[in-house]
Amino acid sequence: QSTWGRLSVYICLSVTNFIYIQRNFSYTRQIYSANMGKRLNISLIISGLVLIVLGITVFLAFDPIYKKILNSKSYLEPGSSVWDDWVKPDKVDGYMEYYFFNVENPKDILKGAKPNLTQVGPLKYKLVQEKFDISFTSNDTVYYYNNQSYVFMKEGSAISESYKITTVNLPLWTAYNNASGFAGIMLAGVVNSFASQTKNMTLNNAAQPFYEIEVGNMLWGYKDDPLLVALQQKPTKFALQYNLTNDGYYEVYTGKNNDNKNRGQLKTWNNESLLTYWSDDNSNMINGTDGTIYRTYLDDTSGDKVYIFMTELCRSMWVTSDKKETIQDIDTTRFHSIPKLFDIKYQDNVGFCTDHDIKQCLGNGLVQENKCYKDVANVQTGAYVNISITMSAPHFLFADKSTQDNYIGLDPTVEKHNTFLNIELKTGIIVSAQKRIQVNTFLYKKRGSTGTLDSLANLPEGWTYLMPMFWAEEGLKPNDYLIGILKDSTVTPFLVVHIICYIMIALGCILLVVAAGLLIFRSKKVNTRESKPLLK
Secondary structure (H helix, E strand, O other), X not given: OOHHHHHHHHHHHHHHHHHHHHHXXXXXXXXXXXHHHHHHHHHHHHHHHHHHHHHHHHHHHHHHHHHHHHHHHOOOOOXXXXXXXXXXXXXXXXXXXXXXXXXXXXXXXOOXXXXXXEEEEEEEEEEEEEEEEEEEOOOOEEEEEEEEEEEEOOOOOOOOOOOEEEEEOHHHHHHHHHOOHHHHHHHHHHHHHHHOOOOOHHHHHHOOOEEEEEHHHHHHOOOOOXXXXXXXXXXXXXXXXXXXXXXXXXXXXXXXOOOOOOOOOEEEEOOEOEOOOOOOHHHHEOOOEOOOOOOOOOOOOOOOEEEEEEOOOOEEEEEEEEEEEEXXXXXXXXXXXXXXXXXXXXXXHHHHOHHHOHHHOOOOOOEEOHHHHHHHHHHHHOOOOOOOOEEEOHHHOOOOHHHHOOOEOXXXXXXXXXXXXXXXXXXXXXXXXXXXXXXXXXXXXXXXXXXXXXXXXXXXXXXXXEEEEEEEEEEEEOOHHHHHHHHHHHHHHHHHHHXXXXXXXXXXXXXXXXXXXXXXXXXXXXXXXXXXXXXX
């Protein structure tokens, strides 16, 4: 062959070898790249799965961790997260509202007519509380007195303390029903004489079965009662409420060493573990808290009872869960009273009847408090006096219809007159509350001709009538301080942790999607490469 022929063959073989080597190098690089891609895919898959598992784990584990931290910081002890506000809750909006029943037909009632009542109010006060004489025991309990004072609030009041109403003359009826024998005869003679006065209308008014009185004086006994002064009775002031005073000596559990399961629950009241006002031990039990704080992680199971010890009733009451409510971004459970609480046929209520006899009960929705208020009067005035006090829900809500029908002007409504508590369950803190009670008294004309008041002449002997005087709402409204604390302690921690968990789970899912995309992409690329011939 010629030199040019041999050179041509050599060039062709060189080009072929170059193409083969180049393609082989490219194939080797693809294999290397494929191996790196597999490692990247594996890294992405592992990282994604770790993020997802970690996010789900933190999401599920945070609640028990939070519960443990919360319990460790919320016992009733100095330095805890709840201590300062429990001792002196001056940063929350506690209040008391009073609504009074003005008697429109007092003379007709004394002739046997049905009472015609008009509600007036509210008369509003800021409720100021502070615990004092606080001492701890080695049994994880704490003793204290709770001082209560009421400061008149013009804003929110529809009437003033000087507003006058016509109502039951409770000082007169109390004196009349406590006097017997010769003392009763003497009392009746003096009262009849005062009632006929025309020159001294103040004394005349004070001797009437229904009299005109300023609502502030009716509640707090600001002024001497003219009748008690004239009778030289002591004390000369008569009050239905007491200001700047305490309601007894409490001993409650701190919740320490108990994971707050019994935080705030009463162990004793006035150094007694049982009351003595009712006819069986069950009714005399001191159950629940004072209504200002509850255990953490409170149960809201339907039908589960949450107890409140109410000193104004000398007994424990209970409420049950009603529904979920969100108050300014705070999730709460609303608890409320139900008719069963006031049903005299309910087994747990029999002990509130005299001698444990249903027949001696006043009826559904009515609780006689005479024994309780005899002690209250003694503590506040130093005198033992039998005072006829019967408690009920406002407007006789949950009472028998026969009771409600005895009056003109009443309109019992659940939303207006029932008791409600909205509790944030994790912290056991009350967010909103309306505790409502009506104060009534039984009027009674004694039998026999001696000691009879002339004003009762048209009524038969033994005549009785239950007269409502006023009802009160002790409440708590959520303010910025309370909502801020609850958001910082419940909403924010969960929100932050949940957002972090969602981000982790979302990133994990994104990494898995990217890994899947790369795997599909490389699989298609490999298939494309393998389908091409080495030489065309």
